[in-house]
Amino acid sequence: MRVTVDVKGEETHEFALEDVPTESAETAVEQPTYADLLSKIDLSPHEVSVLVDGRPVPEDQPVESEHVTVLRLIKGG
Amino acid sequence: MECNRCEEPSVMHAAYSGAHLCEAHFRESVEKRVRRRVRRDDLVPHDATPENPQTWVIGLSGGKDSVVLTQLLYDTFEEDPRIELVGLTIHEGIEGYRDKSVDACIELADDLDIRHEVVSYAEEFGVEMDDVVEDDPENMAACAYCGVFRRDLLEEYAEKLGADLMLTGHNLDDEAQTAMMNFLEGDVAQIAKHFDASLGPISEREDQDAFVPRAKPLRDVPEKEVALYAHLEDLPAHITECPHSSEAYRAEIQQLLYDLEENHPGTRHSILSGYEELAGIVANRYNGDDEEGADLRECVECGSTTTRERCRKCSLLDALV
Numbered sequence: 001m002r003v004t005v006d007v008k009g010e011e012t013h014e015f016a017l018e019d020v021p022t023e024s025a026e027t028a029v030e031q032p033t034y035a036d037l038l039s040k041i042d043l044s045p046h047e048v049s050v051l052v053d054g055r056p057v058p059e060d061q062p063v064e065s066e067h068v069t070v071l072r073l074i075k076g077g
Numbered sequence: 078m079e080c081n082r083c084e085e086p087s088v089m090h091a092a093y094s095g096a097h098l099c100e101a102h103f104r105e106s107v108e109k110r111v112r113r114r115v116r117r118d119d120l121v122p123h124d125a126t127p128e129n130p131q132t133w134v135i136g137l138s139g140g141k142d143s144v145v146l147t148q149l150l151y152d153t154f155e156e157d158p159r160i161e162l163v164g165l166t167i168h169e170g171i172e173g174y175r176d177k178s179v180d181a182c183i184e185l186a187d188d189l190d191i192r193h194e195v196v197s198y199a200e201e202f203g204v205e206m207d208d209v210v211e212d213d214p215e216n217m218a219a220c221a222y223c224g225v226f227r228r229d230l231l232e233e234y235a236e237k238l239g240a241d242l243m244l245t246g247h248n249l250d251d252e253a254q255t256a257m258m259n260f261l262e263g264d265v266a267q268i269a270k271h272f273d274a275s276l277g278p279i280s281e282r283e284d285q286d287a288f289v290p291r292a293k294p295l296r297d298v299p300e301k302e303v304a305l306y307a308h309l310e311d312l313p314a315h316i317t318e319c320p321h322s323s324e325a326y327r328a329e330i331q332q333l334l335y336d337l338e339e340n341h342p343g344t345r346h347s348i349l350s351g352y353e354e355l356a357g358i359v360a361n362r363y364n365g366d367d368e369e370g371a372d373l374r375e376c377v378e379c380g381s382t383t384t385r386e387r388c389r390k391c392s393l394l395d396a397l398v
Binding site for chain 1: 301
């Protein structure tokens with residue numbers, strides 16, 4: 001499966017899910033997680049929110065969508 | 078993946094606790110942590126009554142943190158006649174940035190029907206941050222000037238508004254970074270001050286007669302969860318980074334903490350809880366010496382409380398004009 005990762009306000013990345021290393025995955029299945037996707041584009045799950053169809057998803061879950069939106073947290077409160 | 082507490086789909090995973098939570102249980106968990114912090118920090122004094130209500134001034138920038146803090150405090154104290162909330166917004170004079178976030182503040186204050194004050198560097202000091210950055214007479218980062226000016230105005234207006242407490246939206250990431258920075262800089266006196274100024278339970282702090290006490294009730298909630306809360310509640314938070322933002326050392330510590338958190342979930346929590354315990358101990362120790370705090374006096378120019386003849390804000394303004 002090919003996945004498009006749209007980092008809002010920045011770049012859009014596209015790659016094959018098979019090319020995503022699964023090092024950070026703690027799931028029983030050998031399938032890349034959203035955290036693995038973030039790791040591939042050098043983002044920490046603690047500095048972004050991951051949305052699928054506009055809904056936030058837990059980063060430790062296996063990627064099941066072809067299109068993922070990433071929102072960077074904005075500093076300053 | 079289901080929520081740990083019901084059958085709804087989870088919207089987040091907190092690696093530090095192992096929890097997967099759905100939207101409703103996530104919100105509940107954030108609200109619980111903030112209320113627990115309000116209780117543990119003794120923010121509502123025992124002698125507060127409806128006849129003698131407390132005025133809580135919230136530093137409301139319009140970013141996610143202060144907007145979430147304002148909403149949560151409102152939800153908690155809406156029905157409580159002992160607490161009156163006031164939003165205080167500082168306009169620094171940053172083109173294309175602050176105007177929009179001031180709009181977010183106005184919208185929120187209107188929605189909640191709370192008192193809201195806006196004060197600006199332009200009106201108060203005759204300067205705007207966009208010009209300060211151009212001049213830069215002290216060869217410093219923008220945040221170094223802006224922090225001095227902002228603290229000065231928050232303090233001055235908190236007092237003018239009759240504040241019993243000044244609340245800010247610092248989250249767990251902010252405070253864990255500050256803790257690490259103070260520790261790595263070896264600044265033990267600063268750690269003691271941090272306890273008395275904003276971290277310690279109000280009842281355990283050394284009296285700071287000259288200053289309105291401060292509090293940070295969001296500091297148990299990671300930044301990511303504050304953002305998620307704002308998103309799920311559809312709060313009018315402004316989402317643009319300050320164009321002058323330039324805290325290089327803080328950014329380095331932030332990256333370090335992200336990496337540590339990845340391999341050792343819970344690191345930010347343990348840094349801050351250990352730091353708070355330590356801060357309480359060193360605050361006690363420093364308060365024994367009379368050297369600290371004894372030399373507070375009034376600035377010769379503006380009269381605000383300072384350890385110098387002329388306060389830092391007035392020195393910077395002199396350099397600028």
